[in-house]
Amino acid sequence: MATVATPDTVQSEAYISTVALFLVFSTSPKEEKAYLRLPPNWRDLWAEFAELRKAKTDAVDRETVREFREMFREQITTEEEDGVVLKNGFRKRNKGTGTPEEVEVVKPKSNGFSMANPEQLRDLWQRKCSTASYQRMLISRMNLPMFRFRDAALSAISCNQVIIICGETGCGKSTQLPAFILEHELSQGRQCKVYCTEPRRISAISLAQRVSEELGEQKKDIGTDRSLVGYAIRLESYVTAQTRLVYATVGIVLRMLESAKGLDDITHLVLDEIHERSIDTDFLLIVLRSLMVQRPELKVVLMSATVDAQKFSRYLNNAPIVVVPGRTFPVQAKYLEDAIELTDHTPDGDHQSFTNEVEDHEDIVADGASSGIPNQLTSYSPKTRNTLSKYNEYQIDYSLIVKIIEKVAYAPLYSKYSRAVLIFLPGIAEIRQLNDMLHGHPSFSQGWLVYPLHSTIASEDQQQAFLVPPPGVRKIVIATNIAETGITIPDVTCVIDAGKHKEMRFDERRQLSRLVQSFISRANAKQRRGRAGRVQEGLCFHLFTKYRHDELMAEQQTPEMLRLSLQDLVMRVKTCKLGDIEQTLSDALDPPSSRNIRRAIDALVEVNALTPTEELTHLGQQLAKLPLDAHLGKLVLLASVFGCLDFALTTAAILSSKSPFVTPMGAKKQADTVRLGFKRGDSDLLTAYNAYCAWRRVCTTPGTSEAQFCRRSFLSPQNLSNIEDLKAQLLASLVDAGFVTLNNEERAALNQARYASRYRTFVPVPSHLAANNDNDLIANSVVAWSFYPKLLVRDGKGWCNVANNQSVSLHPTSVNKGVSSSRYLSFYHIMQSSTKFTNAHETSPCTDVALALLAGEADFRLYAGVLVIDGNRLRFAVSNWKTLVALKMMRTRLKETVSRAVRFAGKPLSGQQVKWMDLWRRVMEQEGRKAK
Structure with missing residues (x-):
């Protein structure tokens, strides 16, 4: 254009505008309309441009093919080289943590079980089980009910590909059955690899430690070459080449399925606690049904304390069922009518009767306004029956709970049950209210310890709840359903069950989550009641009527697949290459509706993770490599392109784990005020990131106290440490996927952050990927594009x-x-x-500009002066047509930049794309100055 001259400025501007219009609209279906609206002289110029472009087409195509060939060849070479260097670098520094795949390829330091032939295996095992420590633990194991069913279980496993163990709480199935398989296989001289899935991290860790100890191993042996037992959870994997029994969360096994090896090395797969019907476990069952056909030698065992065994048996081709009794003491079960009769309770003003306004409750519509007074209550006093006729079972009656505790604590008939009282409430708000009442009640001011248990309360503040108090001191633990099966408080002698829980339900049509309070199932009630009979005869008060328990409650809780979002599941179907999405999910034990599956697919098409034909896009292929949902995965990918990766990684880690902020009992207002002190960029996400950065500065500044800072700032150091660990894993996932390239120094620093255990080190995000980290407008824009x-x-x-x-x-x-x-x-x-x-x-x-540049699919209506996004979902009026053309050009170039970054992961941007990125940065800086 430097060789073109015009007679005046007006002609110059018109020429440049025609060139810009040609560049923008020449490949658009609306080109013809734009062409016809031009004046004759500029129409001729347009025609000249079109002829020049046509003449160059063949040459450009040939050159493009050549460049793509070279680019493809170079990309494969680079990725292979990076893959070898990265994997070697990561594994060389491995100290027993990381993903299971990473750890298991490490060569053992000694020729142990992993390298032994059948004869050597039998000899090694004989020596191990002859040790004094093994024999000593064997005596205690023999007292468990499961031990008496050892031969029956092993015989069933030997004769069938899949069996079901239905064992009562306390029978020892979770520790013994996987160990039985291990012991039997090694004693026969057969190599084996047993994986036992658990729904919670804490269960996987504690079970692995217990089994390791029962096999005569030292406490610190687990996850080393000296141990046969290990565990694998998110961010931690204590698995070596010597490991033969692994306790793992279900998510870990699903990630293994997505790898090249899949479950090829596993000989026995045990699925524990299947009654919880988690979405991951139900999906794993879908996969296993087809996998067992391909691998007839794979043995599968399903285990649970409370399970509809016949339903699972039918689903798995009439798999045999082994029933194992429990080892618990009898527990007296009392219901709402018994509690009212015992305490002579009349609801106070805070507990509304049913005829008054009630809290929204999922079961109200199903139950009707009242279940009435059944005939079975005729043996109770007239006052109790009158109270029940007006009683609102859907609300939490805190005063009744307090009266029950008083009665149990001080009435001679019940005082033997008062050593440790466990109270089940539906959520944190209810826990706070009862906690405040008990702390302010004179009956519990001395000789009592009260502990709230909830996932949002800092873990370091909850450990005392698991300890037996000193003589003369009794304790009360207030918890949600996490205390049903996830954790065990060993000394509980009395349970008070409010009979409700809160569960997440996702509305696919409205794309919103609902936190619903509903009555528990009969299976849940049985689990809660059983918690009182672990150490002696127990007592349980269910705060719902026996009629409700017997006639209105569901037998089992609703499976997660029927109440949670299906988007992650849909992505997993495509990643595991299981075929048609709807057909695959229709094979579930309780399949979701076709309509909900279709809505989940449509939502993923809208974020460009799937094509309309339900195939993974280039973006979807990258998202599938990350342990994040589609929106968070998109956030970290876009942030690496637009230079705010540290913020994005931290945000993704926070939203995938627990908030760094905590609210101690009785300090909500103070905690809220302190949290606002971290406010940044008018963003909740930047506010949390600001608190994280402040914590990180404190930890790296000599002479400062992390504990004091966190206590003063209402932050959880444990949650922050978990966020940092997850952040390191996410960065490593980006590196493994080839999306981020690190030099040797950065790679070593990442390894140090992931695997160093003695000193805390922080995740080093390369500076060029975090250049815009302090620009709030850019960070917020990337969030808007991603979400x-x-x-x-x-x-x-x-x-x-x-x-x-x-x-x-x-x-x-x-x-x-x-x-x-x-x-x-x-x-x-x-x-x-x-x-x-x-x-x-x-x-x-x-901002409007941020949305105009990258959100959705845009339609630039030049002559109307309007930008429309996604069929009028968003509509922006732009009075100056030149601004509209500039926006279109900028948007086109940014889309091309993102597309190239996703399609050719790890490749640097072209010089032209770098210039457009610099121009975009200046535009955003100008927008930021306008906002101020």
Whole structure:
């Protein structure tokens, strides 16, 4: 263009505009209309441009093919070289942590079980089981009910590919059955690899440690070449080449399925606690049904304390069932009518009768307004029957709970049950309220310890709940359903069961999560009741009527596959190459509806993870390599392109684990005030990131106290450490996927952060990938692009979800609640509470320009001066047509840059793309100055 001259400035501008229009619209289906609207002289110029382009087409095509061949060849070479260097580097520094695949390829230091032939195996095992420590533990193992069924279980496994163990709580199935398999195979001189899946990390760790000890191994042996037992959970894998029995979370086994080796090395797979019907376990069963056909030598065992055994048996081709009795003491079961009769209780003003306004409850519609007074209650006093006729079972009656504890504590008939009382409540709000009541009650001011247990309470503050108090001191533990099977408080003698729990339910149609309070199932009630009979005869008060228990409660809880989002499941079907999505999921034990599957697929198509034909896109292929949902995966990928990767990795780690903020009992207002002190960029996500950065500065500054800072700032050091660990794993996943390239020094620093155990080291994100980390506008824009269409637009004094025009409120803890001046807010998820408020969580502001540049599919209507995104979902009026052309050009180049970065992971941007990125950065900086 340097050789073109025009007579005046007007002609110059017209020439440049024609060139710009040709570049923008020449490949558009609307080219002809644009061409015809030009004046004759500029129409001729357009025709000249078209002829020149046509003349160059063949040459360009040939050159493009050549470049793509070279690029493809170079990419494969680079990826292979990087893969070898990275894997060797990671594994060389491995100290027994990392993913199972990484650890297991490490060569053993000694020729042990992994290298032995059949004769050597028998000899090695004989020596191991002859040790004094093994024999000593064997005596205690023989007292477990499961031990008496050892031969029956092993015989069933030998004769069948899959069996079901239905064992009562306390029978020892989780520790003994996997050990039986291991011992039997080694004694026969057969190599084996046994994996036992657990629903929770804490279960996998504690069971592995117990089994290791029962095999006569030292406490510190687990995960070393001296041990046959290991465990694998997220962020931790104590598995070596010598390991023959692994306790792992279900998620770990599913990630193994996605790898090249799959489950090829596993000879026996034991699925524990299948009654919980987690979405991961049900999906694993789908895979196993086809895998067992391909691998007839694979042995599968399903285990649970409470399970509809016949249903699972039919699903698995009439698999045989082995029933094992438990080893628990009898527990007296009492119900609401017994509690009212015992305490002479009349509900106070805080406990509304059913005829008054009641809290929203999932079971109200199903049950009707009242279940009435059954004939069985005629043996109770008239006062009790009158109270029950007006009683609202759907609310938590805190005063009744307090009266029950008093009665158990001080009545001679029940005082023997008062040593340790476990109370089941549905959520943290209920735990707080009862905790405050007990701490302020004179009956429990001396000689009592009260411990709340909940996942949002810092773990370091909860350990005392598991310890037996000193003589003369009694304890009360208030917990949610995590105490049903996930943890064991050994000295519990009395259980008070409110009979309710809260569970997440996802509405695929409205794309929102609802935290629903509902009555538990009969299976849940049995588990809770059993907690009182571990050490002596126990007592349990269920705060619902026996009639409700026998007639209205469900036998089992609703499977997660029927109530949670299916998007991650859909991605997993494609990653594991299981075929048609709907057909695969229809093979589930309780298959989700076709409509919900279709909605999940459509949502993934909208974020460009799937094509309309349900194949993984280039973006979807990259997302499938990350242990994140589609939106968080997109966040870290885009952030690596736009230079705010440290913020994105930290945010993804926070949203995938627990919040760094904690709220101690009785300090909610103070904690909320302190949290607002970390406010940054009018964003909940940047606020959490700001708190994380402050913690990191404290930890790396000599002379400062991490404990004091966290206590003063209402932060959990354990949660922050977990966030840091997960952040390292996510960065390593990006490196393994080839999306991020590290030099030798950066690679060594990442290894140090992942595997060093003596001193804390932090994840080093390369500076060029975090150049825009301090630019709040860029960070918020990347969040908006990643989370789209999760977007709110201001609607009067409130907010409206652009995806479905639903009115939405901001969560009360949001930094934007009542103060945001932004027109648009992105959000991570929407949840409907039990009070029917639809609240958006993790909100961040975004500008019109940010949305115009990368959100959705855009239609630039040049002559109308309008930019429309996703068929009028968003609509921006642009008065200056030149600005509209500039936006289109910028958007086109940014899309090309992102597409190249995703398609050719790890390849540097071209010089032209670097210039466009620099121009984009300047535009965003200018937008930031306007906002101020």
